[in-house]
Amino acid sequence: MISAIVFVPLFVAILYVFIPGENKKFFKIGSLSTTILVFLASLWLFVKFNPANPLPQFVELKKWIGFGLNYRVGADGISLMLLILTTFLMPLAVASSWNYIKEREKEYYIMLLLLETGMLGVFVAQNLFLFYIFWEAMLIPMYFLIGIWGGEKRVYATVKFVLYTMLGSLLMLVGIFYLWKISPEHSLYFYDLYSLEISPSVQILLFAAFGLAFAIKVPLFPFHTWLPDAHTEAPTAGSVLLAGVLLKMGGYGFLRLAMPIFPEGFRAFFPYLIVLAVISIIYGAAMAFVQKDAKRLVAYSSVSHLGVVMLGIFILTLKAYTGGIYQMLNHGLSTGALFLLVGMIYERTHTREMEKLGGLARPLPVLAGFLIITVLSSIGLPGLNGFIGEFLVFIGTFEASKTVAAFAALGIILSAVYLLWMYQRVMQGKVKNADYMKLPDMNLREILIMVPIVILYLWMGLYPKFFISKFEKSAKFMLEITNKPQIARVIQGGGK
């Protein structure tokens, strides 16, 4: 089932190659129905998933290359939630491209579908080599999405994005070779790797190699500068998926690979990582505050929010860890939605310069309504989703260190500052340009994109248990492995 979910988009993309490019409508509708189908299938997984079992479920194991390089996929609670986040955002991304993409539709939708396969693969791979392949494969469609359908500085942004990510992943590849060499029977199955005994000094090196790859992806300060450029230049759907899913992979990599496989290495870097996470929170917020481009602002806000996520994952208390994972989902939703909305404004006004906007709430009341609730979700208003994640991360951090929590919680003030300032500059005040008074408000398609997101804001904010209960056990289990490596040895082999 998981394999089907992962590879259906790829299959459809291959099918597209053989269909002439003039049938624009076909590609749109085909992609939309494919992604919706995949989403429904993943919901089925959600229903079937047994939350009491912390180990990967729906496991499929096939001999592939041999030498331990097997095809093994499966999903534990954490993977499941990220998988669903991805499949949920995909139809929205497709729908948001409906009128935005006006040229080379065929190639565009092929790339989107390829991207989906890559992203899903990363979350469900249970073999490190397979993980790496998906990890890299994902880059290619993203490269084209930004490079072909992006904004003015798209080439610069793409090259920067790809080279930056490559740099990190090459070091990781070296690490993978090493692990392959020392692992018994060359197994690269995650749960075999958890029980490896590696000397602390080697762990430090390997953690650095893996950690760099993931830190760039997150991105943690000071590896963040690719993000504003990539986000700003990418087409709306690209930004949504970049923020919603790709940025999660850094955090996912840390919690799934870098931390549990090299606990000693992690311990060595622990204080620095905490400091970097806190700096990311404050620094990202300060930078977002002074941006003039709305998309750039949202991009820097991602740095700040991901700082919260990473703090939650690094601080190693159950509440913060769970909160960090929950915050990943929240960030995927609310920042994805911010990009969607900024994209909708751009489609209407053809500018993202906030100086030139203003007063848009008068002609676009519905859009303004969706924007404000998204802003509120993003700044963690209690009752909406963002609050739950932040609350858990901060309360968990507080248990470990009051000072760190105090500094990190500054983020709640600063995020209100820059996001409300953005809202004011875009939506409030007098309309700057008389033509803007005639702008059409959101149409049905756009409303249908936003409604599911808003429902989830409320649902995740008011009844988080529904979601948390699915991954709580897995999170606890991963955390235990990270804290006490010997546990991994006891349960050796997990789902074998």
Add this chain to the structure above:
Amino acid sequence: MSTFSLLLLSALLFAGGIAGFFVRRDLITMLLSAEIMLAGANLALLVFSTIKKSIEAEAAVLVILTVAAAEVAVALAAIAVVARKKGEATEKTVSELKG
């Protein structure tokens, strides 16, 4: 002739080839020089094969000769094309690989 003088001859051939390759500018002469180097090397191989009384080196020489013949044919054809397209065939006319 003594082994020594044969080896000396092969060394001379090789050195001459190198010198020719570096001194001359037209491609045909450079090709000729390269062939002379090859001949020198072949000669040395043959000498050593008689000393060692082994047949492998002689076989290798035969292979080299065959390949060299084919290679010369291809090279000459290429040079002819260059000469026809650019009017002359010196090393300057085929420096497209310049970085």
Add this chain to the structure above:
Amino acid sequence: MRELFWLIPFFPALGAAFFIIFGRVISKKLVSWLAPSLVGISFVFSLISFLQLKGVWIKELFSWIKIGNLSIPFAFQFDPLSSIMALTVSGVSFLIHVYSIGYMADDWGYKRYFAYLNLFTFSMLLLVLSANLPMMFVGWEGVGLCSYLLIGFWFEKDTAANAGKKAFIVNRVGDFGFLLGIFLLFSLFGDLSFSFINSHVEGISPEMATAAALLLFVGATGKSAQLPLYIWLPDAMEGPTPVSALIHAATMVTAGVYMVSRLFPLYHHSGFALNVVAWIGIITALFAATIALVQNDIKRVLAYSTISQIGYMFAGVGVGAVAAGMFHLFTHAFFKSLLFLAAGSVIHGVGTQDMREMGGLRRVMPATFWNFLIAALAISGIPGFAGFFSKDEILKEAFLSGHKWIWLIGVVTAGLTAFYIFRLIFMTFYGEKRGWDHAHESPVVMLIPMSILAFFSIVSGWIPTSFAKYLQPLGYIEIKEASHSTEIVLILISVAIAVLGIFVAWFVYVKRKGKGWNFGFIYKLLYGKYYVDELYNLIIVSPYRKGSELINRYFDTGVIDRTVEGSGELAMNGGKLLSRLQTGLLKDYGLWMTVGIITGLFFAIRSLL
């Protein structure tokens, strides 16, 4: 009701959701009927629950957040304290909803307005009915949100948009403290419900109690506009006047007082924190009253007056008299919202907020005038009116508990209060008319709620003892008995000073027609509101902005991104340099080959030898 009281907040929530989703298709008339009646239902529910209440009702709906040892139920609590709040909130909110039908009748954002107002009522009721701190925080931030939305209701005005944003951000600063307080309490108690904290407070050290109590109090200073976070409230007057009456006078801003009363055992256990509350309260009372003396904007006077009155409430709670503080909260809700509504009626009629352009309105707006007068007498502390009883209660408690200085400042502030409120009356309703021509009395739909409030501005004060008795089941309400003679002396002093304040106002603004009122430097300082806004701008806002801009330009782009691009350029230039070797000349390649072979041979032979 015991099983259903938790429904109280949800009627307005329903309305808010309905208006937001279907705002386009429903008629204005439906909104005008539905919005107040939903709040009315809440009021009726509150009233029935209030009448039936015995002990404490707690209703747990479901488990909201549960991870490890952290367990926060979605739970509501109805006890004497929250019942009074629920009644006040839903009652005043109902009246203001009705008033708004008239006040906002011609506004293009009519439906949006009622959606927000309903949402506010929901959040506020959630705040007062919550059974644990995180739930309270939901309401706490929810009311902040509605305040933001309603202050910036006329968002096309930059001042309104700025004021809304300022309110939200300053409140967030307070909430930052509040949140840390919650975390600290959790690490101390492992449970965040009020009942647990209040009953286990003896188990923690007073120092820890102080830390937690003060952190929470930071939140209270933000929400209740106390020093040093009061700065947002005067600006909040940019919102529609009924909003100022409801949110920024009667209900939301008193949430801090409610919170301190709710967790009084914690503050009491700390002792020090309680003193801080009292002193911050009374200093704010004096501070804001002095500013109110010289302002010319009718709503700003009332805003500073609100800050000052809430200061009294904190002082009351801070000296240990929770009942007195809550009683003042209760009466204040009526007379202060009446003041605002009457001021709104004036603004509605005159079309300006500047008192220098009013004058002589007594004749054209008699009903408004009488309502205003009643409220003014109430806030001045004239015997028989509500404010007299509640303020007196606070001052008496302060005196009896030995806080003589607090009592003294309180008395002085009472005099200032009487002065500024009657200055307002004399400038607005007396003298000759200045700068208006078509003033008119407000419609009945606005006058009726005002009259009801006027009624309560008188009678709500008549029950100080039964009020305190009603709160007694909370377990931390003391009723002090003073000797008759002391009490009479205290009353005489405060009445005298109130009358004195009114007299001075009359003398200056009616007798002398406002002339000869010039204190030079002090006047300027007060008129400039002590320049606190400017100070904050100078030490916080602009350094943050400038600093961020500099870091963005010189560090983020200049250093980090430069490094990234630099590494790219390094590779490029390195490649360019090396590519010089690639001459394209066969000979050069041959040369390199030869050199390579010779070097190789050299090393090979050397290793053989």
